[in-house]
Amino acid sequence: MNGAVIPRGTPIGKGAAVAATAISPSRGCSDLPVLRERGQREVFCGLTGIVWLHRKIQDAFFLVVGSRTCAHLIQSAAGVMIFAEPRFATAVMEERDLAGLADANEELDKAVSRLIERRPDIKMLFLVGSCPSEVIKLDLSRAAARLSERYSPDVRILNYSGSGIETTFTQGEDNCLAALVPQLPVSKAETPQLLVVGALADVVEDQFARLFAAMGIDDVRFLPPRRARDLPPVGPSTRYLLAQPFLGETARVLDERGARRIAAPFPLGAEGTTLWLKAAAEAFAIDPMRFRAATAAAEARAKRALEPFLAELSGRSIFFFPDSQLEIPLARMLSRELGMQPTEVGTPYLHRQHLAEELALLPEGAQLSEGQDVDRQLDRARAARPDISVCGLGLANPLEAEGLTTKWSIELLFTPIQGYEQAGDLAALFARPLDRKTRLRV
Amino acid sequence: MQLTVWTYEGPPHIGAMRVATAMEGVHYVLHAPQGDTYADLLFTMIERRDRRPPVTYTTFEARDLGTDTAALFQKTLKDAYERFRPEAMLVGASCTAELIQDDPAGLAKASNLPVPVIPLELPSYQRKENWGAAETFYQVVRTLAAPQVSGSEKQGNGRAAAGRPTCNILGPTALGFRHRDDVAEIRKLLGEIGIDVAVVAPLGASLADIARLGEADFNVVLYPEIAGVAAKWLKRTFGQKFTTTVPIGHGATRDFVAEVLQLAGLPEGEAAGSTPASNLPWFSRSVDSNYLTGKRVFVFGDAPHALAAARVATEEFGFTLCGLGTYSREFARDIRAAAERYGVEPLISDDYLDVEQAIAAAQPELVLGTQMERHIAKRLGVACAVISAPVHVQDYPARYSPQMGFEGANVLWDSWVHPLVMGLEEHLLGMFRDDFEFHDGAKPSHLGAGARVAAEPLSAATTSAILAPGASQGREPTAPDGDLISLDWLTEAEAELKKIPFFVRGKARRNTEKFALERGLSEITVETLYDAKAHYSR
Numbered sequence: 015m016n017g018a019v020i021p022r023g024t025p026i027g028k029g030a031a032v033a034a035t036a037i038s039p040s041r042g043c044s045d046l047p048v049l050r051e052r053g054q055r056e057v058f059c060g061l062t063g064i065v066w067l068h069r070k071i072q073d074a075f076f077l078v079v080g081s082r083t084c085a086h087l088i089q090s091a092a093g094v095m096i097f098a099e100p101r102f103a104t105a106v107m108e109e110r111d112l113a114g115l116a117d118a119n120e121e122l123d124k125a126v127s128r129l130i131e132r133r134p135d136i137k138m139l140f141l142v143g144s145c146p147s148e149v150i151k152l153d154l155s156r157a158a159a160r161l162s163e164r165y166s167p168d169v170r171i172l173n174y175s176g177s178g179i180e181t182t183f184t185q186g187e188d189n190c191l192a193a194l195v196p197q198l199p200v201s202k203a204e205t206p207q208l209l210v211v212g213a214l215a216d217v218v219e220d221q222f223a224r225l226f227a228a229m230g231i232d233d234v235r236f237l238p239p240r241r242a243r244d245l246p247p248v249g250p251s252t253r254y255l256l257a258q259p260f261l262g263e264t265a266r267v268l269d270e271r272g273a274r275r276i277a278a279p280f281p282l283g284a285e286g287t288t289l290w291l292k293a294a295a296e297a298f299a300i301d302p303m304r305f306r307a308a309t310a311a312a313e314a315r316a317k318r319a320l321e322p323f324l325a326e327l328s329g330r331s332i333f334f335f336p337d338s339q340l341e342i343p344l345a346r347m348l349s350r351e352l353g354m355q356p357t358e359v360g361t362p363y364l365h366r367q368h369l370a371e372e373l374a375l376l377p378e379g380a381q382l383s384e385g386q387d388v389d390r391q392l393d394r395a396r397a398a399r400p401d402i403s404v405c406g407l408g409l410a411n412p413l414e415a416e417g418l419t420t421k422w423s424i425e426l427l428f429t430p431i432q433g434y435e436q437a438g439d440l441a442a443l444f445a446r447p448l449d450r451k452t453r454l455r456v
Numbered sequence: 457m458q459l460t461v462w463t464y465e466g467p468p469h470i471g472a473m474r475v476a477t478a479m480e481g482v483h484y485v486l487h488a489p490q491g492d493t494y495a496d497l498l499f500t501m502i503e504r505r506d507r508r509p510p511v512t513y514t515t516f517e518a519r520d521l522g523t524d525t526a527a528l529f530q531k532t533l534k535d536a537y538e539r540f541r542p543e544a545m546l547v548g549a550s551c552t553a554e555l556i557q558d559d560p561a562g563l564a565k566a567s568n569l570p571v572p573v574i575p576l577e578l579p580s581y582q583r584k585e586n587w588g589a590a591e592t593f594y595q596v597v598r599t600l601a602a603p604q605v606s607g608s609e610k611q612g613n614g615r616a617a618a619g620r621p622t623c624n625i626l627g628p629t630a631l632g633f634r635h636r637d638d639v640a641e642i643r644k645l646l647g648e649i650g651i652d653v654a655v656v657a658p659l660g661a662s663l664a665d666i667a668r669l670g671e672a673d674f675n676v677v678l679y680p681e682i683a684g685v686a687a688k689w690l691k692r693t694f695g696q697k698f699t700t701t702v703p704i705g706h707g708a709t710r711d712f713v714a715e716v717l718q719l720a721g722l723p724e725g726e727a728a729g730s731t732p733a734s735n736l737p738w739f740s741r742s743v744d745s746n747y748l749t750g751k752r753v754f755v756f757g758d759a760p761h762a763l764a765a766a767r768v769a770t771e772e773f774g775f776t777l778c779g780l781g782t783y784s785r786e787f788a789r790d791i792r793a794a795a796e797r798y799g800v801e802p803l804i805s806d807d808y809l810d811v812e813q814a815i816a817a818a819q820p821e822l823v824l825g826t827q828m829e830r831h832i833a834k835r836l837g838v839a840c841a842v843i844s845a846p847v848h849v850q851d852y853p854a855r856y857s858p859q860m861g862f863e864g865a866n867v868l869w870d871s872w873v874h875p876l877v878m879g880l881e882e883h884l885l886g887m888f889r890d891d892f893e894f895h896d897g898a899k900p901s902h903l904g905a906g907a908r909v910a911a912e913p914l915s916a917a918t919t920s921a922i923l924a925p926g927a928s929q930g931r932e933p934t935a936p937d938g939d940l941i942s943l944d945w946l947t948e949a950e951a952e953l954k955k956i957p958f959f960v961r962g963k964a965r966r967n968t969e970k971f972a973l974e975r976g977l978s979e980i981t982v983e984t985l986y987d988a989k990a991h992y993s994r
Binding site for chain 1: 461462463464465469489491492495498500501506512535550552555579580582584831866902958977
């Protein structure tokens with residue numbers, strides 16, 4: 015779009031018209047054609063979700079049943095954190111397991127018993143399916159049921175698939191939470207109960223709990239819980255609010271248990287957080303005055319925190335490679351609250367229903383794409399020369415070497431970004447690479 | 457199935473990627489499920505390469521399994537050729553694709569590409585990364601090294617009078633531990649002793665380079681785990697001899713120089729005088745290093761690095777080897793032979809938990825190992841330095857940091873001594889036990905503030921409990937639940953033991969218990985402690 019370096023704070027193109035606060039109801043991408051591509055996908059598989067899930071649910075352990083590749087992936091993705099005693103491991107299948115020389119179930123039982131001896135503190139064990147275990151059709155759900163019987167009541171054993179053939183990156187969390195849902199106790203509550211779904215940073219979770227309490231929604235529960243023994247109850251009285259956009263399967267099984275979803279955009283940025291909270295407030299018939307009283311100060315604070323980044327980011331073009339399904343909510347936040355201009359917004363998977371509110375808010379002029387052919391998408395990015403490209407670690411340094419500024423996308427999963435108090439931090443994540451570029455004189 | 461907490465090596469297709477990424481003009485088409493592209497970030501992040509690896513993945517998904525994955529592979533192959541126009545292609549399967557048996561070799565042949573296509577058969581459920589790299593390099597060399605000029609034209613060691621002898625450097629790859637600087641160091645060293653380097657491969661080699669591998673007089677094999685197979689083939693095919701000494705350490709570098717001179721047909725004395733030496737011999741002889749004598753060191757890594765480290769530790773640092781092991785089963789025999797020479801038990805295992813157990817039992821004062829041993833050492837509160845892959849981003853440094861050659865010996869000196877408590881501090885810790893600031897639980901003060909992770913290395917009594925971290929976290933190594941201990945440490949003896957500096961305390965405890973058991977003593981008194989000390993110091 016524009017190859018030249020744009021001076022800081024100079025609005026360009028259509029983005030200039032988008033002031034941070036001006037919300038025009040006429041815009042939106044609800045009916046926009048979506049570019050669907052197939053080809054090489056430069057994405058993680060769902061196993062990667064383990065990297066944050068094992069920290070969220072503190073007494074859970076994740077045992078991948080897969081190959082050496084799976085083990086290698088998790089330890090590569092876990093990066094520096096691998097110095098700590100991890101709460102994940104891999105049962106690596108060997109030649110004899112495939113040749114049928116060893117009974118795969120017996121072998122799995124042995125691995126599980128060695129593990130439980132080593133980690134007596136484990137209360138919940140996830141058997142995580144991988145591509146190899148899915149392709150040879152190893153029935154992990156039966157194995158989980160069998161082992162659950164043996165180790166009950168000390169250890170609850172569940173299973174889900176994080177394989178690359180079925181899941182992309184954050185969908186691993188979706189499958190994990192969906193596996194938890196049947197375990198949730200039946201809610202006997204008569205009055206509506208709020209359940210917030212999606213792993214959030216502890217600090218964010220606490221902030222939301224305070225906000226809900228202030229607006230008069232008590233007894234808010236979160237899924238996943240911090241401890242395996244602390245599962246929230248669910249039933250027809252449950253109203254749930256998705257905190258993350260990648261929870262299609264979890265929502266489906268929650269619906270099956272009679273819970274109902276509260277439709278809302280996702281809590282990114284000042285506006286997104288307000289709309290998200292407001293959806294809950296409306297569902298619980300909270301007095302609008304009380305809602306404003308509970309949120310106004312925090313919202314104003316969030317907007318103030320965003321201000322310093324407006325000059326830096328307004329008018330800048332941004333290109334999203336598909337990664338986590340957070341791309342559309344992020345593009346919405348960055349365009350509406352910071353005046354950025356999305357060129358292409360790629361997502362690995364587009365859940366139209368869950369993203370309906372987001373799409374309605376997304377400015378026109380952005381190309382939506384679902385799926386990927388990485389070489390062709392790179393061609394488009396090179397042609398567009400966006401000010402920031404949001405992409406995975408496999409692409410980031412190569413694009414930097416080509417002179418494009420990048421924001422590596424995994425950080426958006428590993429940083430507290432939701433809610434009012436994190437709105438400024440979220441903006442800072444995108445401003446930092448640009449700031450860095452102007453500082454360096456080497 | 458094998459329970460794997462950490463894996464020392466990746467799957468074999470990672471090895472193939474390391475060869476492809478190291479070379480110029482080669483493209484690798486890998487039949488693999490969505491998600492296996494994680495391997496790209498090993499190269500772009502850990503090694504910080506500025507280009508994407510030359511690898512195209514089919515990234516099939518579940519919905520593709522119902523259809524024609526073979527057609528998907530073929531399409532990917534054609535597209536990759538059209539886009540990248542490589543001079544040669546590698547094709548292969550990852551572990552999952554191996555299960556669906558699409559036969560990339562046959563499909564590639566049927567595609568009739570106008571460039572050489574090398575099919576790779578890498579059994580993912582039997583073999584690992586280094587084997588994959590070795591096999592890939594061997595296949596590349598076998599396919600692309602052109603038939604050489606005949607023996608009469610090639611003058612072998614009696615080359616034209618004006619020309620200097622030439623050699624190839626074989627083995628360095630992408631994502632190798634210090635390969636970048638090792639190559640630079642050895643190239644410089646060879647130049648100084650009068651030998652020219654013809655081709656370095658696979659790192660930086662083009663197809664033209666591979667084609668003229670046979671022209672050199674001999675081969676320098678820096679990384680036998682990668683280039684060993686190819687070097688043997690080159691010897692059979694072109695009669696090129698190859699070096700067997702890995703030049704890590706001062707002594708090994710001197711031996712390497714002698715071996716190279718002999719292979720090059722140069723007189724030994726000619727270069728000996730001008731041979732640049734490292735600072736290691738003098739640093740090690742200087743009195744400051746006196747306290748290093750007999751420090752107990754545990755060595756683990758890939759076999760060539762572990763063997764080299766064992767020699768350097770014992771002959772050049774004056775350490776005592778208390779354990780030697782490798783995860784490279786291909787070199788198990790060499791490790792066993794070396795372990796016998798040093799009088800230690802060899803450990804051949806790729807099971808992280810076995811290694812953890814062996815280290816806890818050996819009670820070393822220093823661990824020389826891989827990234828994984830850093831976890832173990834951290835947990836046990838033992839000093840540690842990294843000598844071998846697998847390594848993380850901090851071991852692909854910006855500065856010049858070879859392991860090989862004379863400069864490599866300097867690097868080894870600095871990095872192995874660094875994690876140890878320095879001499880004066882060690883003396884003072886032995887003399888004054890109750891300092892509020894400098895005490896057993898504190899990190900060596902030159903490493904900054906903070907506590908060591910474990911206040912005391914685990915004793916023999918708790919090695920059986922090592923598998924339960926809940927237990928090992930406790931600082932009660934006397935917990936009498938281990939089967940070894942029916943022994944009773946009297947309070948005074950226990951207190952006396954605490955006066956021994958922490959880095960040798962674990963060993964002292966073990967020795968005392970062993971001494972008591974051998975003599976059928978059920979109680980350990982202060983006397984027993986000193987009897988044992990006298991006994992073992994003989």
